[in-house]
Amino acid sequence: GAVVSQHPSWVICKSGTSVKIECRSLDFQATTMFWYRQFPKQSLMLMATSNEGSKATYEQGVEKDKFLINHASLTLSTLTVTSAHPEDSSFYICSARGIAGGLEYTQYFGPGTRLTVL
C-alpha cells in the first residue's frame, strides 16, 4: 500500500521549453502532495505544498511562475517547469500524504524525475 508514481522518470529538454511532471497516488487518496528538489549528494529541498482544489503554497525563494503546480484531484498533482533553463536541471521528487487509515501522518514518496535541460 501507499504507492506513489511519477511520470516521466527522466526527461531531457531544450532550454526555453516547458516540462510537466505528474505525481499520482496509486492506491490511496491524498489531499496534500509535496514537491521537492534534490541536487546531487544533497538533502531534499521542499519547493511547495499542494492541496487538492486550492492553490499551492510555495517555499520562500521558489518562483511561483516558474514552477506551476496543479492538484486537480485527490490522486494527481502536476509540476510544470516553465521556460526551463540549465540551472533547473535537477532531481524532482513528489510525495503524498493520505487522508485516513494511518496514512495521514506519513509522506510517501514517488521515484523521482530527473530533469536535464540542455
Added chain:
Amino acid sequence: AQKVTQAQTEISVVEKEDVTLDCVYETRDTTYYLFWYKQPPSGELVFLIRRNSFDEQNEISGRYSWNFQKSTSSFNFTITASQVVDSAVYFCALSPYNTDKLIFGTGTRLQVFP
C-alpha cells in the same frame, strides 16, 4: 528553531557488521513525529519508520532497530548484520505536529562492502 542533524556524512562497513546511524533533532514542540527514510541509488525514498514524540519505546523490525531518546533528542537507527543491499543514503526527518512539512537531515551515505 527546528533542525535535524546527521553528523555522519558517510559510513563504510563490511558486510555482516552492525552499524548505527545517528540523528539528533531540535524542536520546541512537545508533539512531533520523527521519521527515517532510505534512498537507494535508484532515487526513490522508502519510508522505514515513523515515531511520535510520546512513544519512546525502541522498535525492532528484522535487522533494523531504532532507539528514541527524548532526553538527548536523538533517534538513532541501527542495522544489524549489514548487507550490500543496505547501501543507500538514509535520511532522518522531523515533522512538528501541526505542520505538513518534513524537516530533513543532510543524510548519511552508507556503503556496505562484500
